[in-house]
Amino acid sequence: MERTQCLAAHVVGRVLAGRSLDSELTAVWRQHATLSPQQRGAVQDVAYGALRHLGYVDAAIDRLLSRPLTDLPVRNLLQVTLYQLMHTKAHSYAIVNHAVPAAAKLGFPKAQGLVNAVLRNFLRRRDELDAAIMATDLGRYSYPQWWIDRVAAEYPEAWREILDAGNARPPLTLRVNRRKITRDNYLEMLKLQDIAAHVVGRQGIVIEKPRPVSLLPGFADGQVSVQDAGAQMAAELLDVADGMRVLDACAAPGGKAAHLLELADIDLTAADIDAQRLQRVTENLTRLSLNAKLLQADAGDPAAWRNAGLFDRILADVPCTASGVVRRHPDIKWLRKPTDIAAMAQRQTQILDTLWQLLGSGGKLLYATCSVFSEENGRQVEQFIARHDDARQIAVSLSAEGLRQSHGQLFPDAAHDGFYYALLEKV
Ligand SMILES: C[S@@+](CC[C@H](N)C(=O)[O-])C[C@H]1O[C@@H](n2cnc3c(N)ncnc32)[C@H](O)[C@@H]1O
Structure with missing residues (x-):
């Protein structure tokens, strides 16, 4: 367990310094190639869990320390072990007994007493601490305050469920x-x-x-x-038929591109700006015995599409804040800044305007994000319609059983991630 705690603390520390959880876990697997699948699973579970519940565990640490902790790796160790104490089945004495030497292993032998004291105090004062922490938004929901405020303002009825859904384990x-x-x-x-x-x-x-x-x-x-159930709606909504010329402009790793090819015999161009990620499209299509033309291109740069011709259908599964998929990527909650939303919306506008020129008359474009922020979704599409006389929005029905939605916004819940879909027709 000590090793799990050290590795998970290392990963959490790297994420909080600005790195992505996926890339840090991959780096750990590479450096520790002897870890068994079970050991990897344990490190992954603890790192994910600590990030999901970071607001709570940080509030607990701050209440249990008499002065600020300057050694960040020790704080990261406390974050992962408090998560273990709260949410895992391991015995609390085992968690504490391993955490103490783990502090030494991380290079902080002098912090062993502090780690022991903080964890034992947590166990002793648990009820009292829990009541105080759960009375704050940050402790109760474990998202940055700006994120909580934004979701609460946009969805006065559903904000609590949306935030809670992001902290659940995904199916x-x-x-x-x-x-x-x-x-x-x-x-x-x-x-x-x-x-x-x-x-x-x-x-x-x-x-x-x-x-x-x-x-x-x-x-x-x-x-x-x-593929998440919410993501599976995209290809159906685009309404493809045999013989159509189709562009998936932000295609990697190829989940929706593959689904489109499974639905009809289409001539598909799968494009992405990132050559390495395009490689993943190739791998996925090969496994499924499907074919597409692959293209590395910037969907927001009109010059890249000068000779592309017109398409009958376009999927614009644009880069976004990914605020609807935090249960699969809990690092996103702590890596995003409020200013990212407007920056992302600007990129999305550029991509939408460029792709619209590639759509033939009578053709349809599906705009998709995995976000819950309306600046990237409903508001983006309203502004697009206002700029383009030849665009008409077709109402989409996302109302399959168990899928909660409002005007194209699929709220994340136990069955699926959060997505937004807008189907636009060129008239
Ligand atoms: C939400 S992901 C797409 C997921 C994919 N459609 C699927 O279902 O597997 C967004 C993709 O957009 C790509 N991207 C970001 N900016 C882009 C741009 N300007 N032009 C084309 N692709 C871009 C990213 O590399 C990323 O692969």
Whole structure:
């Protein structure tokens, strides 16, 4: 456990210094190649958990310290171990007993007494601390205050549920590749292997006890892909048919591009600005036995599309703050700054305006984000319609069972991440 605590504390420290959780975990796996899948799972669980509940654990640390802690790695160790004490099944004495030598391992032997005292005090004063911490927004919801204020102002009815949904563990959701197997037949295969699952949306299946995808039947053969139920709505909404010329302008890693190709025999161009991420599109399409033209291009630069011709359908799954997918990426809550929203909205405007020129008359463009901030969503689209006389918004229905939405804004909940969809037609 000591090693788990040290590695998770290291990862949390790197994230709070501005790095992404995914890249830091990947770096740890590379440096510690001997970690077993179980050990990796434990490090990942603790790092994710500490970041999900960071507002709470930080409030606890501040209440338990008599003076500020300047050694950040020691603070990171307390963050991960307090998370363990609150949310894991490990015995509290084991968590504390390992955390003390872990402080020495991190290079702070003199902090061992402090770590011991803070954790034992937490256990002793837990009820009193919990009441005080849960009375504050930061402690109760574990998001930066600006984020809480913004979501509360935009969604006076639903803000608490939206914030809570972002702190839940996400389900493992699959999309069945209907070119290879029906959903019912895949469910049968799962049943034969005693894997409990239920359906979500039109092509989705939720695996009730998440497991590595390599252990799922037919995954390597492309019978299923991992894709959130909210993300699975995009390809259906774009309404593609055989023979259409389609552009997925921000395609990597290729989840929605693959879904489009599973739905119809289209001529698909899958573009992305990032060459390395485009490689992931290739890998995903290869596994699914699907084909597209791959293109490295900036969707916001008209010069990059001079010879591209016109498309019948365009998917603009634009870069965004990703505020709707924090349950899968809890680092986002702490890495984003309030000014990022306007900066992102500006990039999105540029991309939308550029792509609109590539859409043929009567064609449709689906604008998509995985955000809940209206500046990137409803307001962005309102302004777009005001700038373009030839654009008409088609109302979309996201009302599959269990999917909560309002005007194209899908609120994150237990079944799916938060998404926004606007379907625009060129008239
Ligand atoms: C939300 S992700 C797309 C997810 C993808 N559609 C899927 O379903 O797997 C946004 C993508 O936009 C790409 N991107 C960011 N800025 C871009 C730009 N100016 N032009 C094209 N792609 C861009 C990013 O590299 C990233 O891969």
